[in-house]
Amino acid sequence: xxxxxxxxxxxxxxxxxxxxxxxxxxxxxxxxxxxxxxxxxxxxxxxxxxxxxxxxxxxxxxxxxxxxxxxxxxxxxxxxxxxxxxxxxxxxxxxxxxxxxxxxxxxxxxxxxxxxxxxxxxxxxxxxxxxxxxxxxxxxxxxxxxxxxxxxxxxxxxxxxxxxxxxxxxxxxxxxxxxxxxxxxxxxxxxxxxxxxxxxxxxxxxxxxxxxxxxxxxxxxxxxxxxxxxxxxxxxxxxxxxxxxxxxx
Amino acid sequence: xxxxxxxxxxxxxxxxxxxxxxxxxxxxxxxxxxxxxxxxxxxxxxxxxxxxxxxxxxxxxxxxxxxxxxxxxxxxxxxxxxxxxxxxxxxxxxxxxxxxxxxxxxxxxxxxxxxxxxxxxxxxxxxxxxxxxxxxxxxxxxxxxxxxxxxxxxxxxxxxxxxxxxxxxxxxxxxxxxxxxxxxxxxxxxxxxxxxxxxxxxxxxxxxxxxxxxxxxxxxxxxxxxxxxxxxxxxxxxxxxxxxxxxxx
DNA sequence: AATGCCGAAATCGTATACAAAATTTGTGCA
DNA sequence: TGCACAAATTTTGTATACGATTTCGGCATT
Numbered sequence: 322x323x324x325x326x327x328x329x330x331x332x333x334x335x336x337x338x339x340x341x342x343x344x345x346x347x348x349x350x351x352x353x354x355x356x357x358x359x360x361x362x363x364x365x366x367x368x369x370x371x372x373x374x375x376x377x378x379x380x381x382x383x384x385x386x387x388x389x390x391x392x393x394x395x396x397x398x399x400x401x402x403x404x405x406x407x408x409x410x411x412x413x414x415x416x417x418x419x420x421x422x423x424x425x426x427x428x429x430x431x432x433x434x435x436x437x438x439x440x441x442x443x444x445x446x447x448x449x450x451x452x453x454x455x456x457x458x459x460x461x462x463x464x465x466x467x468x469x470x471x472x473x474x475x476x477x478x479x480x481x482x483x484x485x486x487x488x489x490x491x492x493x494x495x496x497x498x499x500x501x502x503x504x505x506x507x508x509x510x511x512x513x514x515x516x517x518x519x520x521x522x523x524x525x526x527x528x529x530x531x532x533x534x535x536x537x538x539x540x541x542x543x544x545x546x547x548x549x550x551x552x553x554x555x556x557x558x559x560x561x562x563x564x565x566x567x568x569x570x
Numbered sequence: 571x572x573x574x575x576x577x578x579x580x581x582x583x584x585x586x587x588x589x590x591x592x593x594x595x596x597x598x599x600x601x602x603x604x605x606x607x608x609x610x611x612x613x614x615x616x617x618x619x620x621x622x623x624x625x626x627x628x629x630x631x632x633x634x635x636x637x638x639x640x641x642x643x644x645x646x647x648x649x650x651x652x653x654x655x656x657x658x659x660x661x662x663x664x665x666x667x668x669x670x671x672x673x674x675x676x677x678x679x680x681x682x683x684x685x686x687x688x689x690x691x692x693x694x695x696x697x698x699x700x701x702x703x704x705x706x707x708x709x710x711x712x713x714x715x716x717x718x719x720x721x722x723x724x725x726x727x728x729x730x731x732x733x734x735x736x737x738x739x740x741x742x743x744x745x746x747x748x749x750x751x752x753x754x755x756x757x758x759x760x761x762x763x764x765x766x767x768x769x770x771x772x773x774x775x776x777x778x779x780x781x782x783x784x785x786x787x788x789x790x791x792x793x794x795x796x797x798x799x800x801x802x803x804x805x806x807x808x809x810x811x812x813x814x815x816x817x818x819x
Numbered sequence: 820a821a822t823g824c825c826g827a828a829a830t831c832g833t834a835t836a837c838a839a840a841a842t843t844t845g846t847g848c849a
Numbered sequence: 850t851g852c853a854c855a856a857a858t859t860t861t862g863t864a865t866a867c868g869a870t871t872t873c874g875g876c877a878t879t
Binding site for chain 1: 582583584585586587629632633635636637638641642643644645656657660661663664667668671724725726727730734
Binding site for chain 4: 373375377
């Protein structure tokens with residue numbers, strides 16, 4: 322299978338380096354729901370996990386904070402963000418404003434090879450869902466949206482959208498209620514067909530209602546408790562993120 | 571005069587502290603065109619200017635980089651960003667998408683006291699312009715836009731807009747060509763009248779054409795040359811910020 | 820048993836030290 | 850003079866040290 326997950330780069334305005342790598346790794350883990358909202362990301366722990374000093378870990382955490390994925394509290398540390406209900410609404414309203422426009426632009430500009438790529442992307446989504454890897458499926462359905470922004474060739478809007486989509490993933494982790502995630506890839510399919518026809522109006526409309534669907538699929542009435550039960554945390558072994566690489570000196 | 575410039579806070583997702591202060595001071599200086607695009611911001615220089623170590627200066631610069639005001643190149647350092655022509659177009663297109671919507675929301679939600687505040691804001695703009703302090707006038711005309719977003723009470727969009735407006739200031743520093751800056755405050759006045767009538771449609775339309783005006787007031791055909799640095803921006807008392815407290819050990 | 824206080828441990832904020840990379844300066848040669 | 854290349858300087862990248870703040874656990878008190 323092709324590299325279809327890749328390259329949500331370009332955000333995180335850091336110079337290339339280890340901090341950026343750590344950013345991407347942490348982001349990937351959060352987007353796949355391998356690290357839940359609210360979880361503490363201690364500087365030392367992050368540093369040891371990736372074999373760097375606190376300095377670098379700190380840089381990465383601050384970068385993630387600017388993207389909204391992480392919240393830093395003074396003298397307390399960094400935590401995976403827990404968007405409020407209010408913020409959840411705002412994020413999806415913002416997406417509802419931005420994405421239909423992007424979708425329209427993409428429909429006009431898309432090339433054959435980009436259509437191909439989106440097709441493979443959707444296929445990978447299906448594949449992941451069939452395997453039951455919902456974390457990966459969800460992550461892919463997010464990158465699908467940013468991929469469209471890249472096709473529209475709007476760097477500024479792409480970066481904005483990237484942040485919104487990332488936060489959407491947190492919101493979904495906290496508030497998603499609907500078990501029928503299939504509707505998701507249905508919309509994506511419909512969108513792709515509009516793209517193939519270069520039908521800008523259809524693309525815009527489909528995207529608009531797709532965002533509304535996502536928004537209304539959330540249960541935004543009560544905020545979940547701070548900590549998931551201990552049983553939840555220890556029952557799954559999905560938390561096996563990259564092991565410490567630090568050699569015992 | 572009231573505090574009308576204030577509080578473009580809330581962005582820069584850093585915990586409160588010296589780094590955040592430095593962020594705001596640097597941002598203010600950049601927005602007032604006291605520091606030109608392209609100017610180098612060396613970590614040591616920033617640190618000594620504000621009386622902190624490189625660590626803190628670095629944090630501030632990275633935060634500014636995430637807002638797009640500063641660009642960091644690996645092993646070379648931080649510079650005030652020089653938006654490309656391409657990015658200039660994208661920024662104003664994004665504002666053209668977002669701000670009319672925000673303006674509409676603000677028109678519906680605005681209160682008497684907020685109207686008052688915007689009035690004072692415009693008055694301060696006039697005042698600054700009359701005094702010939704174009705830097706301050708420009709900065710105020712920027713915060714006017716973010717103030718509207720705050721009235722619309724949309725935190726997510728406000729943060730996005732804040733970044734776009736900041737970058738607009740860089741763009742104007744590089745590409746502005748029109749001498750008649752008066753049209754500016756005219757639009758702002760018209761907007762305020764629509765707000766006073768709670769006329770959402772008018773507010774949206776006025777904002778839309780205001781953004782178009784700004785965009786078309788730029789000379790986006792050729793990128794100006796680099797220009798070298800001059801670092802005594804902070805020597806004047808307007809930025810009489812915390813002096814270096816470092817005792818000679 | 821519940822509550823409040825206090826010391827120990829953990830964690831963060833900041834400064835500093837040193838290594839690595841880039842920039843500038845200096846020098847020799849054509 | 851102009852260019853090429855090497856030394857010296859500057860500047861950044863990263864690690865580590867230490868003080869400050871918070872958190873946690875035990876113990877006394879109610």
